[in-house]
Amino acid sequence: xxxxxxxxxxxxxxxxxxxxxxxxxxxxxxxxxxxxxxxxxxxxxxxxxxxxxxxxxxxxxxxxxxxxxxxxxxxxxxxxxxxxxxxxxxxxxxxxxxxxxxxxxxxxxxxxxxxxxxxxxxxxxxxxxxxxxxxxxxxxxxxxxxxxxxxxxxxxxxxxxxxxxxxxxxxxxxxxxxxxxxxxxxxxxxxxxxxxxxxxxxxxxxxxxxxxxxxxxxxxxxxxxxxxxxxxxxxxxxxxxxxxxxxxxxxxxxxxxxxxxxxxxxxxxxxxxxxxxxxxxxxxxxxxxxxxxxxxxxxxxxxxxxxxxxxxxxxxxxxxxxxxxxxxxxxxxxxxxxxxxxxxxxxxxxxxxxxxxxxxxxxxxxxxxxxxxxxxxxxxxxxxxxxxxxxxxxxxxxxxxxxxxxxxxxxxxxxxxxxxxxxxxxxxxxxxxxxxxxxxxxxxxxxxxxxxxxxxxxxxxxxxxxxxxxxxxxxxxxxxxxxxxxxxxxxxxxxxxxxxxxxxxxxxxxxxxxxxxxxxxxxxxxxxxxxxxxxxxxxxxxxxxxxxxxxxxxxxxxxxxxx
Numbered sequence: 001x002x003x004x005x006x007x008x009x010x011x012x013x014x015x016x017x018x019x020x021x022x023x024x025x026x027x028x029x030x031x032x033x034x035x036x037x038x039x040x041x042x043x044x045x046x047x048x049x050x051x052x053x054x055x056x057x058x059x060x061x062x063x064x065x066x067x068x069x070x071x072x073x074x075x076x077x078x079x080x081x082x083x084x085x086x087x088x089x090x091x092x093x094x095x096x097x098x099x100x101x102x103x104x105x106x107x108x109x110x111x112x113x114x115x116x117x118x119x120x121x122x123x124x125x126x127x128x129x130x131x132x133x134x135x136x137x138x139x140x141x142x143x144x145x146x147x148x149x150x151x152x153x154x155x156x157x158x159x160x161x162x163x164x165x166x167x168x169x170x171x172x173x174x175x176x177x178x179x180x181x182x183x184x185x186x187x188x189x190x191x192x193x194x195x196x197x198x199x200x201x202x203x204x205x206x207x208x209x210x211x212x213x214x215x216x217x218x219x220x221x222x223x224x225x226x227x228x229x230x231x232x233x234x235x236x237x238x239x240x241x242x243x244x245x246x247x248x249x250x251x252x253x254x255x256x257x258x259x260x261x262x263x264x265x266x267x268x269x270x271x272x273x274x275x276x277x278x279x280x281x282x283x284x285x286x287x288x289x290x291x292x293x294x295x296x297x298x299x300x301x302x303x304x305x306x307x308x309x310x311x312x313x314x315x316x317x318x319x320x321x322x323x324x325x326x327x328x329x330x331x332x333x334x335x336x337x338x339x340x341x342x343x344x345x346x347x348x349x350x351x352x353x354x355x356x357x358x359x360x361x362x363x364x365x366x367x368x369x370x371x372x373x374x375x376x377x378x379x380x381x382x383x384x385x386x387x388x389x390x391x392x393x394x395x396x397x398x399x400x401x402x403x404x405x406x407x408x409x410x411x412x413x414x415x416x417x418x419x420x421x422x423x424x425x426x427x428x429x430x431x432x433x434x435x436x437x438x439x440x441x442x443x444x445x446x447x448x449x450x451x452x453x454x455x456x457x458x459x460x461x462x463x464x465x466x467x468x469x470x471x472x473x474x475x476x477x478x479x480x481x482x483x484x485x486x487x488x489x490x491x492x493x494x495x496x497x498x499x500x501x502x503x504x505x506x507x508x509x510x511x512x513x514x515x516x517x518x519x520x521x522x523x524x525x526x527x528x529x530x531x532x533x534x535x536x537x538x539x540x541x542x543x544x545x546x547x548x549x550x551x552x553x554x555x556x557x558x559x560x561x562x563x
Contacts, residue, residue, distance in 0.1 A: 086182055095142065097125070101314040106461075109461075111211070117211065123206055125265055126267075127140075128201070130199075131200075145171075158176065173188045174187045183311050185309070189306050193302075193306070199301055200308050204257075204265065207219075207292055222292060223236055232334070238292065243283040243285055246281065247281040248278060248280050249280075252269075252275040253298075254327050256296070266329065267312055268313065276300050316458045366466065373529075374533060377541075378537070381541060454472055472525075478521055491539065497546045
């Protein structure tokens with residue numbers, strides 16, 4: 001898990017702990033090939049991986065993109081370009097593999113101009129190897145294929161087909177495109193490979209090209225993700241992979257992917273084909289503190305009919321598109337570590353709310369965060385009001401509770417009975433202090449969720465607001481973190497007015513805003529914006545409660561008896 005998230009949890013917990021003290025008495029891109037050694041290790045691991053049984057189903061149809069030169073050409077090392085409305089694909093006739101994908105709808109923030117390129121220079125997006133038996137591999141990535149582009153002109157199923165014969169084995173790989181999608185259907189046939197079970201080994205990218213302004217943050221998110229047929233997606237960060245020992249994951253898998261912060265290259269099991277049987281991962285030597293390269297090879301049994309199939313997604317981690325694909329592909333970016341089961345669903349809810357507001361109000365996401373922060377405080381206003389008034393009652397009861405504790409110090413049962421009687425006389429219960437803490441706890445999951453939303457939501461990528469060049473990055477002038485810290489201090493100062501004197505509370509009133517400001521300095525400016533707005537929106541209510549507390553301090557207790 002991200003170290004910053006651990007620190008975030010610690011500081012957030014500190015806020016919850018000291019809040020009762022502050023508000024007393026409330027509680028708290030180009031063609032290339034992989035190294036020979038990588039393929040040797042992959043093949044060795046593949047021999048020990050069992051093959052799952054095939055599944056049945058149907059795949060979606062595709063429509064025609066822009067056409068490319070037709071006719072069956074002689075096999076030669078060349079690049080074939082296919083353009084759709086969403087992507088520009090480049091395939092190499094050596095290996096029949098995609099070597100680059102350009103996304104015209106997304107601007108490169110690292111280079112200042114140009115469009116997002118997914119492939120790293122000299123690294124293809126996919127590489128294929130055919131495993132016929134122990135030690136018997138056919139390196140398709142070194143094989144020259146003949147390309148048939150005549151079907152690209154088809155209005156219903158535009159396709160690009162590669163064919164080759166390798167050591168007497170006939171191999172065909174076809175790619176079918178859709179104009180308004182980042183999904184490409186891949187179909188293949190293998191004939192003449194002999195009897196027994198054969199495997200297709202597909203090597204994923206060793207990492208995606210960084211196109212972000214904050215390259216280090218982007219590289220920190222590099223990971224492979226696997227989705228078992230039965231189970232939740234699991235992220236395998238590049239930094240967690242050993243450079244000396246391979247890591248094998250046994251399937252069957254619904255999909256596997258290579259991702260960075262905002263983009264992903266994923267292979268999904270086609271419902272008409274055989275699921276992925278397993279995968280082998282291996283770390284690579286680091287050139288710095290961050291692991292920027294790794295290797296992953298997917299193992300897919302070839303059906304008895306000699307066919308294999310899967311779908312390839314090469315595009316943005318745009319939540320609605322990933323959700324439409326199904327198969328839990330919208331969880332391709334699992335986060336939260338041990339808290340994933342709680343954090344991720346809640347983060348999804350918060351993200352959906354923000355996207356929904358943006359659909360209804362087509363305004364800048366900065367204004368949406370301001371609206372959202374105010375709305376959260378308005379929604380919590382009645383809860384806060386009730387909780388704070390309950391705290392005022394507890395404040396007035398404190399002298400009597402302390403007197404009972406002292407009087408019946410040696411009689412625990414009698415002490416408990418008398419305290420229950422006192423709570424009942426004032427229309428309260430022992431749970432009242434806990435209920436008073438609830439409004440303070442409710443905003444924290446929202447803050448946790450936004451912490452992750454701003455790390456991975458591509459809709460916020462490159463969005464400018466006022467003086468902020470990108471709300472997904474830190475404030476370059478540190479204005480928002482300072483405003484957030486000041487708003488936190490003012491809230492504390494108001495909360496201490498007319499409250500019982502507490503030196504520890506006073507000390508924390510100064511320390512916590514400083515600690516939170518330092519921590520938030522390098523976090524997303526959008527997160528700072530939300531937190532600062534929420535604090536300022538809470539000031540009127542905090543001021544009203546402080547006035548009410550001052551009046552209560554001089555008002556006698558009125559008991560309500562029953563029976």
